[in-house]
Amino acid sequence: MTDFTLQQIIYALVLGARWTVLLSLSAFILGGILGLVLMLGTISQRKWVKLPALGFIWLVQATPLLMQLFLIFFGPALFGKDVPAWMAACIALTLWSSAYLAEIWRGSVLAVQKGQTEAALSLAMLRGQALRYVVLPQAVRMALPPTAGFMVQIVKSTALASIVGFTELMKTGNILSNVTLDPFVVYGLVAIVYFCLCYPLSLVSRKMETVFDVTR
Amino acid sequence: MSLVKIEGLCKSFGGLEVLRDISLDVERGEVIALIGKSGSGKSTFLRCINGLEQMNSGTIHVDAEPVEADERKLQKLRLKVGMIFQQFNLFPHLTALDNTALALRVVKNMSAAEARAVGLARLEKVGLGHRADSRPHQLSGGQQQRVAIARALAMDPVVLLCDEVTSALDPELVEEVLQVIRRLAEEGMTVIMVTHEMSFARSVCSRVVFMHEGRLHEMGHPEEVFGNPKTPELRQFLGQTASAATAE
Structure with missing residues (x-):
């Protein structure tokens, strides 16, 4: 057995954490873009836009993320196409977070009182203008705290990518644990790194709840 | 007719x-x-x-x-019809003046300065020129409703x-x-x-x-x-x- 110093373990974990951060960020940004489109779809007046958007959200929320990840990782192999682990993880997490973000944001839009839209329409604004200038600015304030809160979920969910062999923080931990035979120390350190990534996000979320007081 | x-x-x-x-x-x-x-x-x-x-x-x-x-x-019809609601329905994220000016800019394509001038004139008409920079939640109910009237009047219904x-x-x-x-x-x-x-x-x-x-x-x-x-x-x-x- 090779002997690893504590510094070496921490160093390796931090290197692995870079991929966790990168995966989280891309899932959040890409998922956010797709989530915005989905959210706009769900509040559309047209049924053929609204129903597919709602259906997608429902499908994603009603199945485990791990299953979605397997489907994307192993599915294309049936057709002779190989999907690299990082890409499968990125696609799965993007689709998954888009559904949840769309649902969070849809809730915020619906929480803006109907009278606001009516007032805007009465001032001869079109529906799109009412949404853009009156409803969304108010919805964003309400959506920020739960959105920051959901980022914590994304960071923690990236751990699943380790199962398809993507060497992020968790997978790095697995490998180190196997070679050092000291799982308690290694996973303890993994937990600390996850905590350091997530706790600030929770704090930001909680802080925003008071700063963006919805009643103001 | x-x-x-x-x-x-x-x-x-x-x-x-x-x-x-x-x-x-x-x-x-x-x-x-x-x-x-x-x-x-x-x-x-x-x-x-x-x-x-x-x-x-x-x-x-x-x-x-x-x-x-x-x-x-x-939209063409609503340009001619102003409406005021029981619950005021002022836009809470905007000041009184911006409440009156928003639709002028968005719907009537006025410049920001022009819209503010019209909005301020209507606020003065309902006696609230001095509260132009207040947010709705800083105003009394009566003042909020007067802002709502000014907002409707700004569109010249x-x-x-x-x-x-x-x-x-x-x-x-x-x-x-x-x-x-x-x-x-x-x-x-x-x-x-x-x-x-x-x-x-x-x-x-x-x-x-x-x-x-x-x-x-x-x-x-x-x-x-x-x-x-x-x-x-x-x-x-x-x-x-x-x-x-x-x-x-």
Whole structure:
């Protein structure tokens, strides 16, 4: 057995954490873009836009993320196409977070009182203008705290990518644990790194709840 | 042609008939009070006039502009119709001035400076020029409703719809809002208002319309309607509001 110093373990974990951060960020940004489109779809007046958007959200929320990840990782192999682990993880997490973000944001839009839209329409604004200038600015304030809160979920969910062999923080931990035979120390350190990534996000979320007081 | 022309208006929610064959002509400069029990269809009637509720049948024209389902056509109509709500519905994320200026910029494509100038002029008209930079939550209910009036006036409507505009106000704040509307009426603004302020209806309105079970049950000059009600339903309604007023 090779002997690893504590510094070496921490160093390796931090290197692995870079991929966790990168995966989280891309899932959040890409998922956010797709989530915005989905959210706009769900509040559309047209049924053929609204129903597919709602259906997608429902499908994603009603199945485990791990299953979605397997489907994307192993599915294309049936057709002779190989999907690299990082890409499968990125696609799965993007689709998954888009559904949840769309649902969070849809809730915020619906929480803006109907009278606001009516007032805007009465001032001869079109529906799109009412949404853009009156409803969304108010919805964003309400959506920020739960959105920051959901980022914590994304960071923690990236751990699943380790199962398809993507060497992020968790997978790095697995490998180190196997070679050092000291799982308690290694996973303890993994937990600390996850905590350091997530706790600030929770704090930001909680802080925003008071700063963006919805009643103001 | 009348400024507002309503013919054969019918509206139901599901199986519930809310408005039954309503026809009404409103001339320029008239101030109409819609009175009646809650659930008699007054608010729905008002909301049909600017297309917030879709009618099932009938026609509505405002200044020759028809109410239609098409969004662009509705926009043209709504440019002529201002509406003020019971709950004010000010935009909470904007200052009083930006509340009045937003639609000018977005809908009428005015420059920011132009829109602010018009908005400020309307705020001054309702006596709130000095509160231009206040957010709605910093204003009293009466002030908020006056900002809402200024916001509607900024669009230069030809008719103003008022949906129980004083019902959400503390009693001591009602008068300041009624005063603004009274002044608008004196200046010749056409107003259709749903109201429970009977003395205001009596002193300011040119015509009072009593609605009962979705129909225009009785209408006429205020002296006539209040002084000599012809139908038993109106007599009963007026008796109830009178006893409610004395009970207070």
